[in-house]
Amino acid sequence: MPQTARPLSKKEIRQENERVILEAAEKVFAEAGFGGATMQLIADLAGLPKANLHYYFPTKEALYREVVQKIFQNWLKAADAFDEAPGPVEGIGAYIDAKMEISRQHPAGSKVWASEVMHRAPVIQDYLETTLVEWTDGRMAVIQRWIDEGKMDPIDPRHLLYMLWATTQHYADFGHQIETLNDGAALSDAQWEAAKATIKSIILAGIGATGRH
Amino acid sequence: MPQTARPLSKKEIRQENERVILEAAEKVFAEAGFGGATMQLIADLAGLPKANLHYYFPTKEALYREVVQKIFQNWLKAADAFDEAPGPVEGIGAYIDAKMEISRQHPAGSKVWASEVMHRAPVIQDYLETTLVEWTDGRMAVIQRWIDEGKMDPIDPRHLLYMLWATTQHYADFGHQIETLNDGAALSDAQWEAAKATIKSIILAGIGATGRH
DNA sequence: TCACATCCTGACCGTATGGTCAAGAAGAGA
DNA sequence: TCTCTTCTTGACCATACGGTCAGGATGTGA
Incomplete structure (x- = not known):
């Protein structure tokens, strides 16, 4: 098995996580609308715990705005x-x-x-x-x-x-x-x-x- | 002041209320989306208590479906x-x-x-x-x-x-x-x-x- | 007038949601 | 190695929401 992945630097981690979250958020917002979308759904799709989303984007509104x-x-x-x-x-x-x-x-x-x-x-x-x-x-x-x-x-x-x-x-x-x-x-x-x-x-x-x- | 309104019959009451509710619901669903719309908002716009909405339309989904x-x-x-x-x-x-x-x-x-x-x-x-x-x-x-x-x-x-x-x-x-x-x-x-x-x-x-x- | 069906509604309940937090894990820099 | 900053996350909280219900009000039909 490959396992070639060196540990990500902090900067890379942030970039990658923000990317993953924004991508998941776009999908969920599109499918459910702003009101119907939940942070939990976005978190699940992004493969991260919900609390982690709030670490990168303080509120649902802020995340939506970015998207x-x-x-x-x-x-x-x-x-x-x-x-x-x-x-x-x-x-x-x-x-x-x-x-x-x-x-x-x-x-x-x-x-x-x-x-x-x-x-x-x-x-x-x-x-x-x-x-x-x-x-x-x-x-x-x-x-x-x-x-x-x-x-x-x-x-x-x-x-x-x-x-x-x-x-x-x-x-x-x-x-x-x-x-x-x-x-x-x-x-x-x-x-x-x-x-x-x-x-x-x-x-x-x-x-x-x-x-x- | 007119006050000519005779008391409405039960049938008229039902018709009128359903009409008012559907009209309000259409507006609120349009402005907020299904997820963002609340029964309270629709009730307020229709000028009726929320419980009255549930008397005519059992659930939010049923009301939406009708609309x-x-x-x-x-x-x-x-x-x-x-x-x-x-x-x-x-x-x-x-x-x-x-x-x-x-x-x-x-x-x-x-x-x-x-x-x-x-x-x-x-x-x-x-x-x-x-x-x-x-x-x-x-x-x-x-x-x-x-x-x-x-x-x-x-x-x-x-x-x-x-x-x-x-x-x-x-x-x-x-x-x-x-x-x-x-x-x-x-x-x-x-x-x-x-x-x-x-x-x-x-x-x-x-x-x-x-x-x- | 009286019995009945329909209508009305304030108070209430369980749940799901957005958001918080504290404690720990992990890379960065010296 | 040691310290500092950044990242991670399970547990928790307050609130808002959909929905319920019991009891009263009101029109209906005999």
């Missing part, structure tokens, strides 16, 4: 796709791909985010009012530029963005419903590709940004 | 729009209007539904597997017929439906985010109209069902 903030960072990162794109076909296409990939690989995070917003964002309202507003204004300006340059139809950029968010996140947040309608099975690689392709096709054609017709 | 089932009925009803429509412009257009109207007037219901599905539908899984599957198959057939008749492009009907659900329900479920991005104000009549118009415009053009270009 939500991390998800928000991730959410914003998907926007890089938008920025250096020459036009909507590349920019919006890449954005859809990126957000669908997040929905597929981090559905728990998406659910926690959705839950937080649905409950009037008690924890990250300040982020919404600052970072998210700036981010949104920036992307709306990009879309408006594309419109002015004649690269797409004059669509209200705000509602276009909402549509992109809604559609892509739906595959994570309502993943259970989608699986049920797929005979109880998770979407296959091909089905994910079909979803991405259909979404891109409808939206890009819908804003007059491609020569599909 | 969710009612919402599901409402959700399905919006589909009438689809059925007698001659083509996608009328059918999908009317469906978008109907679902946006629900999002505007019953956002709490939409949130409860979203929450239920996000948590793997512990209460209405059987409905998903029967009624929802049938409903979805039926609408997919309608869309396929429109495609076969050349009234729209050959789009995967399944993902088109998901897109419709996602986009319209987003305005309820993420209403708080949308308000925050609207300087903290609820959408005006004009803004709701703009939202509906933009969504219909993108989707109908996106499936090749209108001569907008």
Whole structure:
């Protein structure tokens, strides 16, 4: 048997435990909601005694806050796709791909985010009012530029963005419903590709940004 | 002062109280989630003592179940729009209007539904597997017929439906985010109209069902 | 009017939960 | 080796929650 593991340094222990706890917490918060989640459940999933959780995160709220903030960072990162794109076909296409990939690989995070917003964002309202507003204004300006340059139809950029968010996140947040309608099975690689392709096709054609017709 | 209220009959009392409780419960479940909602909160909002709630609904689960089932009925009803429509412009257009109207007037219901599905539908899984599957198959057939008749492009009907659900329900479920991005104000009549118009415009053009270009 | 069924509700109970603590184990640094 | 800091954890506590119940109030039907 290997047993090659040298004893972890204090710093490593802290890093590793915080990582494990945050990972477990994200799952439990996603599955049970903030109110339904219990520290005991998170502790069990993380493989640590409950008291140890309170050593690293003083309260349930503090742990939750940490989880939500991390998800928000991730959410914003998907926007890089938008920025250096020459036009909507590349920019919006890449954005859809990126957000669908997040929905597929981090559905728990998406659910926690959705839950937080649905409950009037008690924890990250300040982020919404600052970072998210700036981010949104920036992307709306990009879309408006594309419109002015004649690269797409004059669509209200705000509602276009909402549509992109809604559609892509739906595959994570309502993943259970989608699986049920797929005979109880998770979407296959091909089905994910079909979803991405259909979404891109409808939206890009819908804003007059491609020569599909 | 009026004081015209004759004493309510037993039957009326029951009807009225059940209505008031269900209404309060929907709000509280939407705002706090199942786990975060308390019978005391619901009782306070309904203006009744907590013990009275347990007289009409034996357990918290039973009350929640009732709330969710009612919402599901409402959700399905919006589909009438689809059925007698001659083509996608009328059918999908009317469906978008109907679902946006629900999002505007019953956002709490939409949130409860979203929450239920996000948590793997512990209460209405059987409905998903029967009624929802049938409903979805039926609408997919309608869309396929429109495609076969050349009234729209050959789009995967399944993902088109998901897109419709996602986009319209987003305005309820993420209403708080949308308000925050609207300087903290609820959408005006004009803004709701703009939202509906933009969504219909993108989707109908996106499936090749209108001569907008 | 009277007997009955339904409705109402304050007080109460068992449990589960978030959080605390004290005492010990274990790495760090000299 | 010795001391200090960090980490670990079983036992414990106060509170809040879902749910119960007994006894009274109120409409109902004969």
